[in-house]
Amino acid sequence: MAHSSAEHHDNTKRIWFVFIILSIVTLVEVVLGIFKPALLVDYTFLSMKWLNWIFIILTIYKAYYIAWAFMHLEGETKGLRRAIVWTSVFLISYLLFILLIEGDYVYEVYKNNKVAWDF
Amino acid sequence: MEATVIRTGTEGKTWGGGNEPLRASYGKMMMWFFILSDALTFSGFLAAYGFSRFKYIDSWPIADEVFNHFPFLHGVDAPMYYVALMTFILIFSSVTMVLAVDAGHQMKKSKVVFYMFLTIIGGVIFLGSQAWEWKNFINGEYGAVATNGNNILQFVDEDGKRVALEAFATVAPRDRVQHTRSNGLWFTDEPALPALTVEDVKAGFMANPNLLIRTQQLTEEGEKTILTRAESESKMELEAARVVRGANLTENEYGVPLFGDFFFFITGFHGFHVLTGVLINIIIFFNILLGTYERRGNYEMVEKVGLYWHFVDLVWVFVFTFFYLV
Numbered sequence: 001m002a003h004s005s006a007e008h009h010d011n012t013k014r015i016w017f018v019f020i021i022l023s024i025v026t027l028v029e030v031v032l033g034i035f036k037p038a039l040l041v042d043y044t045f046l047s048m049k050w051l052n053w054i055f056i057i058l059t060i061y062k063a064y065y066i067a068w069a070f071m072h073l074e075g076e077t078k079g080l081r082r083a084i085v086w087t088s089v090f091l092i093s094y095l096l097f098i099l100l101i102e103g104d105y106v107y108e109v110y111k112n113n114k115v116a117w118d119f
Numbered sequence: 120m121e122a123t124v125i126r127t128g129t130e131g132k133t134w135g136g137g138n139e140p141l142r143a144s145y146g147k148m149m150m151w152f153f154i155l156s157d158a159l160t161f162s163g164f165l166a167a168y169g170f171s172r173f174k175y176i177d178s179w180p181i182a183d184e185v186f187n188h189f190p191f192l193h194g195v196d197a198p199m200y201y202v203a204l205m206t207f208i209l210i211f212s213s214v215t216m217v218l219a220v221d222a223g224h225q226m227k228k229s230k231v232v233f234y235m236f237l238t239i240i241g242g243v244i245f246l247g248s249q250a251w252e253w254k255n256f257i258n259g260e261y262g263a264v265a266t267n268g269n270n271i272l273q274f275v276d277e278d279g280k281r282v283a284l285e286a287f288a289t290v291a292p293r294d295r296v297q298h299t300r301s302n303g304l305w306f307t308d309e310p311a312l313p314a315l316t317v318e319d320v321k322a323g324f325m326a327n328p329n330l331l332i333r334t335q336q337l338t339e340e341g342e343k344t345i346l347t348r349a350e351s352e353s354k355m356e357l358e359a360a361r362v363v364r365g366a367n368l369t370e371n372e373y374g375v376p377l378f379g380d381f382f383f384f385i386t387g388f389h390g391f392h393v394l395t396g397v398l399i400n401i402i403i404f405f406n407i408l409l410g411t412y413e414r415r416g417n418y419e420m421v422e423k424v425g426l427y428w429h430f431v432d433l434v435w436v437f438v439f440t441f442f443y444l445v
Contacts, residue, residue, distance in 0.1 A: 011221050019214045023207065030203040033183070033444045041341065052445045059440040063433055070217045070429045080141040080148070084155055092162045099166045103173030110174070118268040 180374035212241025223418025259365030288323035
């Protein structure tokens with residue numbers, strides 16, 4: 001086989017390293033989720049709490065490690081990697097943009113118009 | 120007779136054909152295409168969840184209060200501990216999967232078998248955990264009353280602690296009996312009558328002056344609004360329509376009905392993926408035992424199911440964030 005034993009050792013080491021990163025990030029998320037520091041809940045950025053921004057960024061960070069190390073995207077050719085990552089990133093961003101803006105609009109309609117929804 | 124060979128003069132060039140620009144086998148590429156389309160399906164679900172959440176931004180249920188059970192810790196408020204455990208189980212089974220793939224590259228059959236076995240066990244434990252989570256969600260804990268406008272009213276004591284319906288509702292005698300095949304029409308029956316009617320809850324509420332109503336409206340601090348006793352009494356008198364226990368597709372005791380629908384659909388769809396993942400892993404596991412890949416000379420099949428398994432883990436990372444954390 002092409003893999004030498006030293007290379008194999010490196011692979012295993014990297015797998016455990018990624019596992020530790022994923023575990024630590026999950027642990028941080030859970031601790032933040034339980035304690036909900038007032039500083040992060042009270043202040044918002046782009047009308048979303050800082051805490052939620054942190055959760056989302058940490059999630060994408062975890063997704064990156066799963067896709068790159070576990071699904072071995074880092075070893076694929078640039079073309080395959082881009083076909084997968086760019087397609088999903090652009091389509092999902094667009095979908096989120098449309099649906100979240102629309103959801104917020106519907107919320108405003110429910111809140112501000114003259115029809116009673118709660119009767 | 121010789122086969123006709125056409126020379127085009129483009130052999131060896133990038134667009135001359137016969138080369139693999141992505142350097143991935145057919146099977147692996149198709150697995151990636153499938154994963155990509157499945158990822159878009161899941162984003163559709165999660166984006167729709169986001170839409171509904173933005174629509175009900177000031178009355179959405181608080182996940183910490185819904186998913187706060189832990190096995191053998193009855194009555195202990197344990198927000199997210201259990202789902203964090205489930206996340207670890209799934210991440211760990213992802214690690215054993217990637218170790219199996221790595222051992223496959225080394226052509227070490229016994230190691231692949233061992234790691235695949237651990238992966239399957241992890242998947243089965245995760246499925247069991249999810250079933251337990253569903254059971255808690257469906258049964259509910261405290262019960263609530265729904266209003267005519269389909270809003271949920273929950274009950275708390277003066278300290279703001281949740282009170283179960285059974286703790287105060289007084290069961291009034293009633294004439295109605297359950298319709299069974301033996302006491303009514305022989306060809307039809309009905310499910311057991313609810314233990315409590317809305318009148319029972321109303322009577323019990325009026326008799327306990329220390330009880331207050333908690334609406335699904337969120338305050339500035341992101342907590343549920345608690346009404347005063349006077350407001351609570353009038354709300355109970357005027358609006359209470361029916362008793363809600365636990366959750367199903369049309370109503371749930373935690374608040375907005377869509378919360379339950381999305382919970383069932385998203386975690387259910389994910390759980391279905393885990394189930395098929397476990398089944399495929401089992402098939403591959405037996406193929407490894409039989410030496411199929413040893414004879415084939417490569418363990419690429421393990422790599423392909425590995426991709427699927429990691430994808431299931433990847434989706435869970437997002438479901439975990441958007442359902443339980445955010």
